[in-house]
Amino acid sequence: MQILNTVPDVRVVVKEWRLAGESIAFVPTMGNLHAGHIDLVNKAKVLADRVVVSIFVNPTQFGVGEDFSTYPRTEQADQEKLSTVGADAVFLPSVSDVYDPDAATVITVSGISERYCGAFRPGHFSGVATVVCKLFNIVQPDKALFGLKDFQQLTVIKTMVRDLNIPVQIIPVETVREANGLALSSRNGYLTESEKLVAPELYKVLCAAKAAVIAGRQSFEEIEQQFVKNLVQFGFKPDYLSICRSQDLNPASDNDTELVILVAAKLGSTRLIDNVYFSKGV
Numbered sequence: 001m002q003i004l005n006t007v008p009d010v011r012v013v014v015k016e017w018r019l020a021g022e023s024i025a026f027v028p029t030m031g032n033l034h035a036g037h038i039d040l041v042n043k044a045k046v047l048a049d050r051v052v053v054s055i056f057v058n059p060t061q062f063g064v065g066e067d068f069s070t071y072p073r074t075e076q077a078d079q080e081k082l083s084t085v086g087a088d089a090v091f092l093p094s095v096s097d098v099y100d101p102d103a104a105t106v107i108t109v110s111g112i113s114e115r116y117c118g119a120f121r122p123g124h125f126s127g128v129a130t131v132v133c134k135l136f137n138i139v140q141p142d143k144a145l146f147g148l149k150d151f152q153q154l155t156v157i158k159t160m161v162r163d164l165n166i167p168v169q170i171i172p173v174e175t176v177r178e179a180n181g182l183a184l185s186s187r188n189g190y191l192t193e194s195e196k197l198v199a200p201e202l203y204k205v206l207c208a209a210k211a212a213v214i215a216g217r218q219s220f221e222e223i224e225q226q227f228v229k230n231l232v233q234f235g236f237k238p239d240y241l242s243i244c245r246s247q248d249l250n251p252a253s254d255n256d257t258e259l260v261i262l263v264a265a266k267l268g269s270t271r272l273i274d275n276v277y278f279s280k281g282v
Contacts, residue, residue, distance in 0.1 A: 061127030
């Protein structure tokens with residue numbers, strides 16, 4: 001497995017692979033890798049001849065008071081995991097390798113970036129879109145794999161790729177969960193032992209909200225209000241629980257059939273996100 005630290009390093013390796021006629025899949029991460037990340041890499045290996053994984057804690061997607069400085073950085077352990085599963089290269093840039101100090105360009109996917117998590121984390125999705133676009137330009141993959149846990153992030157990236165004609169196929173991958181239903185996340189490590197007992201209720205509430213939507217006996221607004229109250233009863237501080245159209249994340253109406261329920265809530269100091277997507281009536 002090759003360790004690449006600069007943009008020229010990546011381009012030299014990618015050029016060699018291209019000249020050999022090999023396809024490339026890309027898995028962007030912020031490190032502190034867990035089984036969900038490894039699942040992405042394993043799926044990438046099936047889809048392409050070569051797999052590149054980036055590890056970069058992107059400062060532009062963290063807001064004031066968020067956890068950029070304390071975000072877990074476990075690069076040595078991450079490299080060992082990636083070597084074990086057979087990644088071909090790891091891109092480990094510094095901030096100065098990714099961002100010019102005089103950079104004046106920011107990518108914003110209008111509308112969708114201001115809703116849900118975007119409303120509570122202003123500028124977050126512009127930071128995500130900008131760094132992902134830069135990484136696509138650096139690695140130039142054929143395919144890029146993203147977990148479905150952050151459904152809004154995935155939708156922002158898919159929209160950006162479509163609008164900017166970026167020649168990358170976006171591959172969504174199912175959320176990996178613990179046996180109790182809790183979606184794997186690097187931030188789960190912030191949870192206290194008592195909070196870890198409560199955290200799985202987030203997914204259980206989502207599943208109950210899905211069942212209520214399918215039953216069709218309440219309005220979407222009533223369902224959202226009911227299950228926000230349920231989260232509060234379990235000790236969460238919800239930012240939102242919203243029933244949306246899965247294709248564009250606009251608020252769903254009774255006529256919509258392809259739906260996703262998005263949720264974000266704090267448990268103690270840890271902000272958790274999750275979702276369930278489904279066809280209404282199925």
